[in-house]
Amino acid sequence: MSESKSTLYDVGDGMAGCGPIFPEGGFEKNSLRKQVFEHVRGNGSVARSDIARALSISAGSVTGIAAELIAAGLIQEIEDPDREITVRGRPPVALAIVPDSFHVIGIHLANERHSAILTDSIGTVLAETTHSACAPKRPVSDLIDEIILLVTDLLKIAGMALNQISAIGIGIAGLVDHTTGTVAWSPLLSEANVKLAGTIEARTGTPVFIDNDANIVTLAELWFGGGRTNSNFAVMTVEHGVGMGLVLNNRLFRGARGMGLELGHTKVQIGGALCRCGQRGCLEAYLADYALIKEAASALDLTAIGTEKNTMERLSAASKSGDPAAQAIFENAAKYLILGLANIVQLFDPGLIIVSGGHIRYDNLDNIDLGAEAHKLTLNSNINACEVALHAWDGLVWARGASALALSAATDYFTRESR
Numbered sequence: 252m253s254e255s256k257s258t259l260y261d262v263g264d265g266m267a268g269c270g271p272i273f274p275e276g277g278f279e280k281n282s283l284r285k286q287v288f289e290h291v292r293g294n295g296s297v298a299r300s301d302i303a304r305a306l307s308i309s310a311g312s313v314t315g316i317a318a319e320l321i322a323a324g325l326i327q328e329i330e331d332p333d334r335e336i337t338v339r340g341r342p343p344v345a346l347a348i349v350p351d352s353f354h355v356i357g358i359h360l361a362n363e364r365h366s367a368i369l370t371d372s373i374g375t376v377l378a379e380t381t382h383s384a385c386a387p388k389r390p391v392s393d394l395i396d397e398i399i400l401l402v403t404d405l406l407k408i409a410g411m412a413l414n415q416i417s418a419i420g421i422g423i424a425g426l427v428d429h430t431t432g433t434v435a436w437s438p439l440l441s442e443a444n445v446k447l448a449g450t451i452e453a454r455t456g457t458p459v460f461i462d463n464d465a466n467i468v469t470l471a472e473l474w475f476g477g478g479r480t481n482s483n484f485a486v487m488t489v490e491h492g493v494g495m496g497l498v499l500n501n502r503l504f505r506g507a508r509g510m511g512l513e514l515g516h517t518k519v520q521i522g523g524a525l526c527r528c529g530q531r532g533c534l535e536a537y538l539a540d541y542a543l544i545k546e547a548a549s550a551l552d553l554t555a556i557g558t559e560k561n562t563m564e565r566l567s568a569a570s571k572s573g574d575p576a577a578q579a580i581f582e583n584a585a586k587y588l589i590l591g592l593a594n595i596v597q598l599f600d601p602g603l604i605i606v607s608g609g610h611i612r613y614d615n616l617d618n619i620d621l622g623a624e625a626h627k628l629t630l631n632s633n634i635n636a637c638e639v640a641l642h643a644w645d646g647l648v649w650a651r652g653a654s655a656l657a658l659s660a661a662t663d664y665f666t667r668e669s670r
């Protein structure tokens with residue numbers, strides 16, 4: 252028995268102690284200042300006594316931290332909208348964020364159109380712009396010029412200067428290492444392993460943070476959408492490709508090397524349909540817009556295609572007017588969508604899955620109980636089905652998510668104890 256124990260548990264090879272070993276500085280240290288600031292921002296306005304109760308800290312601590320945040324110009328006292336005036340006649344006071352305390356920019360870089368927004372510290376959009384993208388696969392210097400043009404345009408619309416911007420968040424399709432700000436590969440770039448964040452930082456003198464498309468959509472849901480009240484939720488995006496984002500314990504999960512959660516390239520058929528990644532049988536080869544367009548070209552007279560969006564609109568119109576071939580294409584895609592949802596449930600058991608993307612405008616998914624259908628493909632038949640919500644986004648959702656990257660970084664900076 253003791254021998255078997257030694258074989259099983261001696262993997263530390265003589266290391267002292269037990270338990271997981273965290274890297275130095277690797278703990279997530281949410282200072283009380285940050286917790287108070289985020290609690291106020293999350294609630295819009297909140298009384299000091301409610302903050303103390305919610306964060307399980309003393310009234311004295313809240314008073315001290317609030318005084319520091321007020322002195323730093325980050326929060327302010329307002330008349331409490333939720334409480335009656337007391338008999339002594341003093342209006343009750345709540346704390347709220349000072350919206351102008353800092354500003355950020357969120358940028359989404361895409362194949363056809365780039366979009367960008369400028370927001371204040373509570374995410375109010377003060378300016379927005381979209382630019383046509385240059386030809387795909389450009390060198391990084393060209394993409395940076397496009398980014399600088401977006402920023403310049405946005406600042407002009409807002410009547411602000413670059414030195415008033417605390418952080419820039421950027422979302423881009425591809426394999427992105429958020430920690431190092433490196434784009435390992437992107438369909439927008441002819442070069443690989445590009446240190447995009449650092450290069451733009453050097454050009455603008457402003458801190459820059461980047462992440463991939465699916466992560467910024469998930470951040471948009473976490474900060475501004477249906478994920479705000481869910482600690483554990485997933486987002487499945489269906490558009491040109493199929494992506495996924497995951498929030499665990501109210502934080503975005505990014506994996507070890509920034510290449511996880513590629514739901515579109517999980518295999519659903521060995522030796523199946525050819526995917527744009529070069530491999531066969533990937534989920535998105537049956538579900539993404541490009542896959543449906545390929546089907547449409549052989550099943551319908553949709554060979555004279557324009558843009559992907561135009562073709563999807565024509566295919567959708569044919570389906571809705573009763574064309575059986577078009578309907579069959581969407582019905583088949585829905586089966587793969589449900590398969591993808593079931594696999595997410597089986598792997599992560601989220602409290603909610605948000606299916607997001609322009610694509611869902613085209614399907615008749617409102618008529619299908621996606622949660623119930625996915626539930627049939629999982630082992631969990633004795634518990635309730637996972638909730639599935641559809642969210643057809645507008646064009647700014649990507650930039651909103653990118654702005655959340657910047658808001659998050661600026662919040663860390665402004666609420667540091669050492670400031």
Ligand SMILES: [Zn+2]
Nearest residue numbers: 516526528533
């Ligand atoms: Zn693939």
